[in-house]
Amino acid sequence: MSDAVVHVVDDDADARDSLAFLLETADFQVKTYASAPDFLAALPSVAPGCLITDVRMPDMTGQELVKRLKAEGSALPVVMITGHGDIPMAVEAMRDGVVDFIEKPFSEARILAALKRALASVAPVQPAVSDDQAEILARIETLSERERQVLDGVVAGQPNKIIARDLGISPRTVEIYRAKLMSKMHADNLAALVRMTLSVKG
Numbered sequence: 001m002s003d004a005v006v007h008v009v010d011d012d013a014d015a016r017d018s019l020a021f022l023l024e025t026a027d028f029q030v031k032t033y034a035s036a037p038d039f040l041a042a043l044p045s046v047a048p049g050c051l052i053t054d055v056r057m058p059d060m061t062g063q064e065l066v067k068r069l070k071a072e073g074s075a076l077p078v079v080m081i082t083g084h085g086d087i088p089m090a091v092e093a094m095r096d097g098v099v100d101f102i103e104k105p106f107s108e109a110r111i112l113a114a115l116k117r118a119l120a121s122v123a124p125v126q127p128a129v130s131d132d133q134a135e136i137l138a139r140i141e142t143l144s145e146r147e148r149q150v151l152d153g154v155v156a157g158q159p160n161k162i163i164a165r166d167l168g169i170s171p172r173t174v175e176i177y178r179a180k181l182m183s184k185m186h187a188d189n190l191a192a193l194v195r196m197t198l199s200v201k202g
Contacts, residue, residue: 004049004119007076009033009065011057019052019111026112036060040068046076050099050118052111055082055089063089066096077118081106087190091157094194101191136196139185147184150177154190155197 006028010016013034020030031047033039037059039051051069055062062080069076080093083104090101099121100114143151146167153163153174160178164171187193 004122005029005031005047006049006115007031007033007039007046007051009036009039009051009053009057009062010081011035011054015054022108022111023115026108028115036062036065036068039065043069043072043074048076048122050077050079050115050122052079052081052115055080056084063093063096066093066098070096075122077121079111079114079118081111087154087159088157090190091155091194094191094198100195133200136185136200140197140200142184143181147177147181150174151181151185151193151197154178155194155201 006023008016008019008023008030010019010032011034016032016034020032023030029047029049033042036053036057039046039053040060053062053065060068062082066078066080069078077099078097079100079102080098081102081104082089093101099118102110102114140148140151149167150163153166158166160171160174164174167174182193185193185196187196
């Protein structure tokens with residue numbers, strides 16, 4: 001499918017091998033690593049492509065790995081996978097430049113779509129406002145003031161109860177607004193919503 005190599009970092013050998021097999025079946029070149037330090041040790045010579053990393057690992061977490069790569073100026077796009085995702089973690093990951101944040105168990109289609117987006121992100125950045133950004137801005141314009149307030153809270157990484165407290169409404173009402181704004185933004189999941197919003201708001 002591509003000359004790019006997918007680097008998979010996961011301390012769970014079964015999960016690592018299973019994902020590698022899935023990706024190789026989809027015609028990707030794959031290289032696996034048992035830990036974040038193992039990957040960092042190989043970083044100077046890793047082939048171009050993208051990185052898929054688990055979040056919870058001993059020695060160094062996926063989030064710590066992403067921050068380290070960012071500090072070292074690595075341009076390798078990252079897809080993060082986790083069995084323990086939450087809103088603040090997802091938002092922090094997206095702000096650190098992660099292309100997608102996927103919760104286990106995930107479908108083959110979901111991981112392949114994330115991978116395609118990650119590899120596409122290596123292409124040169126388009127100047128000014130792209131068509132995609134214009135469409136996202138247009139969707140944001142359709143939100144009510146309250147929906148925008150809830151969106152701001154979600155993108156800031158706040159859980160529903162904190163957003164509810166700040167806005168003086170119930171957590172259940174926040175859930176209703178969140179469902180409405182995700183529908184209006186055409187976001188299938190939280191990572192997609194955060195990614196869209198950050199792409200136009202920074």
